[in-house]
Amino acid sequence: MIEITFVPTFAHWQRAAREALQQELAPEEIAWQELSSHTPSLPIFEESTDASTGASTSTKQFLVPKKFVELAKQIALHSDEQRWALLYRILWRLTHGEPKLLEIFVDANVALAHEMAKSVRHDIHKMRAFVRFREIKNEDGSWFVAWFEPQHHIVEQNAQFFVDRFASMRWSILTPERCAHWNGSELSFTSGLDKSHAPKDDAIEGLWLTYYKNIFNPARVKVHAMQAEMPKKYWKNLPETAVIPALLNEAPARVETMMKSSGDKIAQDNGDVWMRAPVPETASLSKVAAASKSCTACPLYKHATQTVFGEGPKHATVMMIGEQPGDYEDVAGKPFVGPAGKMLDRALEEAEFDRAEVYVTNAVKHFKWEPRGKRRIHQKPSARDIAACRPWLEAELRLVQPKVVVCLGSTAAQTVFGPAFRVTKQRGQLLESPLAKRVVATVHPSSLLRQPDEESREREYKLFVNDLRVALKAAR
Amino acid sequence: MELARKLAILADAAKYDASCASSGTVKRDSRHGKGIGSSTGMGICHSYTPDGRCVSLLKILLTNYCIFDCLYCINRASSNVQRARFTAKEVVQLTLDFYRRNYIEGLFLSSGIIRSPDYTMEQVVAVARTLRLEHEFRGYIHLKTIPEAAPELITEAGRYADRISINIELPSAADVAKLAPQKNFEKTQIAMNEIRNRIEEAKAARSENRKVPLFAPAGQSTQMIVGATAASDATILRQASSLYTKQRLRRVYYSAFSPIPDSSSKLPLVAPPLVREHRLYQADWLMRFYGFNVEEITTSAAPNLDLNIDPKLAWALRNRDIFPVDLNRSPRELLLRVPGLGTRSVERILQVRRWHRLRLDDLPRLHLPLNKVLPFVTTADYNAKALTIDGDEVLAQFRAADAQMELFAEGAASAIHGQF
Numbered sequence: 001m002i003e004i005t006f007v008p009t010f011a012h013w014q015r016a017a018r019e020a021l022q023q024e025l026a027p028e029e030i031a032w033q034e035l036s037s038h039t040p041s042l043p044i045f046e047e048s049t050d051a052s053t054g055a056s057t058s059t060k061q062f063l064v065p066k067k068f069v070e071l072a073k074q075i076a077l078h079s080d081e082q083r084w085a086l087l088y089r090i091l092w093r094l095t096h097g098e099p100k101l102l103e104i105f106v107d108a109n110v111a112l113a114h115e116m117a118k119s120v121r122h123d124i125h126k127m128r129a130f131v132r133f134r135e136i137k138n139e140d141g142s143w144f145v146a147w148f149e150p151q152h153h154i155v156e157q158n159a160q161f162f163v164d165r166f167a168s169m170r171w172s173i174l175t176p177e178r179c180a181h182w183n184g185s186e187l188s189f190t191s192g193l194d195k196s197h198a199p200k201d202d203a204i205e206g207l208w209l210t211y212y213k214n215i216f217n218p219a220r221v222k223v224h225a226m227q228a229e230m231p232k233k234y235w236k237n238l239p240e241t242a243v244i245p246a247l248l249n250e251a252p253a254r255v256e257t258m259m260k261s262s263g264d265k266i267a268q269d270n271g272d273v274w275m276r277a278p279v280p281e282t283a284s285l286s287k288v289a290a291a292s293k294s295c296t297a298c299p300l301y302k303h304a305t306q307t308v309f310g311e312g313p314k315h316a317t318v319m320m321i322g323e324q325p326g327d328y329e330d331v332a333g334k335p336f337v338g339p340a341g342k343m344l345d346r347a348l349e350e351a352e353f354d355r356a357e358v359y360v361t362n363a364v365k366h367f368k369w370e371p372r373g374k375r376r377i378h379q380k381p382s383a384r385d386i387a388a389c390r391p392w393l394e395a396e397l398r399l400v401q402p403k404v405v406v407c408l409g410s411t412a413a414q415t416v417f418g419p420a421f422r423v424t425k426q427r428g429q430l431l432e433s434p435l436a437k438r439v440v441a442t443v444h445p446s447s448l449l450r451q452p453d454e455e456s457r458e459r460e461y462k463l464f465v466n467d468l469r470v471a472l473k474a475a476r
Numbered sequence: 477m478e479l480a481r482k483l484a485i486l487a488d489a490a491k492y493d494a495s496c497a498s499s500g501t502v503k504r505d506s507r508h509g510k511g512i513g514s515s516t517g518m519g520i521c522h523s524y525t526p527d528g529r530c531v532s533l534l535k536i537l538l539t540n541y542c543i544f545d546c547l548y549c550i551n552r553a554s555s556n557v558q559r560a561r562f563t564a565k566e567v568v569q570l571t572l573d574f575y576r577r578n579y580i581e582g583l584f585l586s587s588g589i590i591r592s593p594d595y596t597m598e599q600v601v602a603v604a605r606t607l608r609l610e611h612e613f614r615g616y617i618h619l620k621t622i623p624e625a626a627p628e629l630i631t632e633a634g635r636y637a638d639r640i641s642i643n644i645e646l647p648s649a650a651d652v653a654k655l656a657p658q659k660n661f662e663k664t665q666i667a668m669n670e671i672r673n674r675i676e677e678a679k680a681a682r683s684e685n686r687k688v689p690l691f692a693p694a695g696q697s698t699q700m701i702v703g704a705t706a707a708s709d710a711t712i713l714r715q716a717s718s719l720y721t722k723q724r725l726r727r728v729y730y731s732a733f734s735p736i737p738d739s740s741s742k743l744p745l746v747a748p749p750l751v752r753e754h755r756l757y758q759a760d761w762l763m764r765f766y767g768f769n770v771e772e773i774t775t776s777a778a779p780n781l782d783l784n785i786d787p788k789l790a791w792a793l794r795n796r797d798i799f800p801v802d803l804n805r806s807p808r809e810l811l812l813r814v815p816g817l818g819t820r821s822v823e824r825i826l827q828v829r830r831w832h833r834l835r836l837d838d839l840p841r842l843h844l845p846l847n848k849v850l851p852f853v854t855t856a857d858y859n860a861k862a863l864t865i866d867g868d869e870v871l872a873q874f875r876a877a878d879a880q881m882e883l884f885a886e887g888a889a890s891a892i893h894g895q896f
Binding site: 100103104105106107108111125128129130131132133134135144146161163164165166167168169184185202204205206207208210211212213214215216217218220221222223224225226229230238240244247248251274382383384387388417418420422434435 | 479480483484485487488490491492505506507508509510511512513514516520521522523524525526527528529530531534535536542543544545553554570573574576577578579589592593622624653657658659660732750824827828830831832834838839841842
């Protein structure tokens with residue numbers, strides 16, 4: 001038995017293995033003896049120079065697949081001392097009549113070698129994933145320091161990854177065996193330290209735990225899946241794992257709360273409540289209208305005078321939908337009776353509509369307003385208000401079955417087409433929506449009243465009448 | 477509102493998006509000290525939560541205020557959840573702070589829709605722009621986009637983001653009309669077509685001129701919610717297959733509908749079993765890597781995947797006449813059809829058998845699940861015909877074994893949320 005003592009790096013082993021091959025030493029004849037831990041200055045990936053043997057002409061050349069060198073470099077980083085003997089045995093077989101050995105994954109030596117290389121790659125990957133820096137701040141800026149415990153000798157091999165990523169920071173990764181340091185321009189290594197040298201906390205870590213807790217979905221607990229990818233051996237250096245027991249404890253209760261609070265009702269702390277309006281199941285429009293009078297599905301009823309339901313013949317061919325009743329309508333209890341309503345009447349006449357064919361209503365049936373001096377100023381209804389009121393509008397559409405729907409203004413149009421709809425872009429076109437087959441959107445008549453001068457009012461009015469004519473044509 | 481509170485609300489609101497992938501983008505680094513960050517093309521999962529999902533990206537919403545009212549969504553206008561809104565600056569700072577500590581690979585930013593799709597998209601793009609241009613951030617960015625957003629905003633999003641996605645949400649137009657009446661199924665797919673064209677144009681232009689800006693080099697993905705409607709697995713998989721071929725998506729994520737606070741009564745009361753999601757991912761894999769056609773995976777008699785056995789085994793049991801498959805002779809396409817043989821195992825078998833005839837004893841070294849593989853193969857010294865692969869006892873045995881495994885093998889499902 002021949003003992004070969006060498007520095008346990010790939011390059012040194014490679015040199016020693018070459019010499020052993022020259023001497024035709026069989027694997028069984030060699031005891032590979034590692035020199036005690038390698039010194040900091042020794043690079044692991046020093047390409048072997050062959051200066052000593054290359055000059056000699058009697059040296060035999062050994063050809064091995066490139067793949068073997070790659071595999072051996074990985075395995076050299078493994079923590080098992082037996083790896084050198086395994087590598088030599090494979091090298092021996094490759095050079096003694098089994099050149100394709102590496103492709104025979106079912107061979108015991110090859111299978112073990114691949115297993116070891118995989119374990120090293122895995123460790124390298126997990127280090128990239130699980131290093132957690134903590135920031136130390138002092139007079140000359142900050143330094144990020146991490147504590148990590150790798151399974152294999154991977155710190156030097158892996159340091160470049162952190163340089164590529166964090167070159168603009170200054171950092172150190174401390175491990176029990178080797179420590180890597182980057183001062184902003186240079187990478188260096190020192191011997192191992194214990195955990196007490198690493199910082200104990202970090203200003204941002206609390207936010208990280210907040211994130212971790214809240215991105216977890218308590219409705220799907222899969223602890224095994226988590227542990228398969230994040231084995232417990234890594235937990236002690238991952239700050240977020242401290243909250244796992246609490247997350248698991250609370251999960252069933254959190255799911256129960258989710259279930260309980262489900263339903264269509266929304267309640268705010270100030271007592272405001274929204275729910276889907278309770279439309280009675282009936283084919284009678286007048287019964288539906290009567291039921292709407294006592295609607296409290298959204299908080300608007302509290303400050304409005306009354307519900308303003310739609311009006312018009314039950315089998316109208318055209319349904320006009322506005323936003324909500326205004327000051328006049330709220331008092332009168334009828335839609336479109338104020339200045340905007342007068343404007344609509346005038347335009348309908350000009351477009352040669354038969355008023356007996358038109359049903360008018362609003363997306364929201366209560367007046368939403370805020371006081372300003374002695375006046376009640378119109379306020380745009382919220383998405384919740386509209387959602388709560390929507391069943392009334394759906395009932396009107398279902399029971400009247402108009403041939404064409406005209407949306408007056410963006411609230412009505414967005415109720416029918418969705419929030420992305422832009423009246424300015426698509427007005428005056430015959431469109432289809434899930435709520436109604438034929439829909440034309442246009443501006444609200446009140447916008448005509450707000451025009452700054454006579455000229456623009458006249459121009460807008462004409463456009464409005466044109467849009468109404470599109471609807472009328474579609475209804476015939 | 478303090479930052480931690482906002483983070484809690486807006487991370488909570490983002491967790492129903494399954495994707496957390498950070499892989500498949502171009503290689504970048506900051507080794508010369510300019511900017512920060514790198515990507516190797518391989519994603520990294522920096523942590524895992526007890527739901528088995530990986531944490532690779534800071535996945536948050538810019539805001540959970542939303543003018544849309546999609547019934548399955550926790551953030552819909554009519555939901556009672558607490559609302560919050562980040563400033564662009566806060567998201568940028570949070571991303572950099574997390575990145576510097578090696579918590580994340582980058583940012584996955586989505587948002588509720590406020591004011592208008594364009595306004596919202598502009599806010600989302602502003603975050604990515606600041607990260608890329610001001611901070612020279614070279615980590616991963618995934619931006620969720622909105623079908624209705626203006627083309628120039630999508631262009632800008634694609635320039636900064638590695639991946640962009642639009643959620644298809646549900647597998648059919650009818651389902652979308654029912655649960656998300658304000659969304660439009662066709663429009664979403666048209667928007668995806670356009671993104672596909674942009675990605676391909678940018679790639680082609682760049683192969684001629686490296687100075688042409690990138691457009692979403694990690695491609696586009698989408699998500700479908702499973703179990704919120706009655707849609708069958710066949711419908712879901714057909715839709716997925718269409719998205720992979722027509723819109724060339726990198727990934728379709730399936731998200732088992734999960735009970736959400738304040739959910740609507742139009743939704744089912746119970747969540748579908750998580751194993752259904754798992755089976756869909758397995759079927760998805762069969763379509764993308766194993767040469768299965770979508771029509772082979774389900775049958776018209778059984779449009780839903782069998783929850784007890786995986787879809788490949790189910791297919792094998794329906795097609796017993798092509799088995800046993802000879803591991804030493806059969807072509808790759810056939811080996812890929814053998815239950816228990818993954819793509820890597822198949823490659824290894826093909827490599828080994830050039831030099832060595834495979835025997836029964838060799839199989840454990842390939843780490844094959846023998847109980848699954850053996851009834852379907854022959855080796856130099858073994859023939860599955862000796863065992864009977866006919867008869868329902870075999871099937872029954874698999875069902876029992878597989879159901880057992882399901883209890884313990886949840887780990888298998890995690891692969892689907894991992895990195896590729």
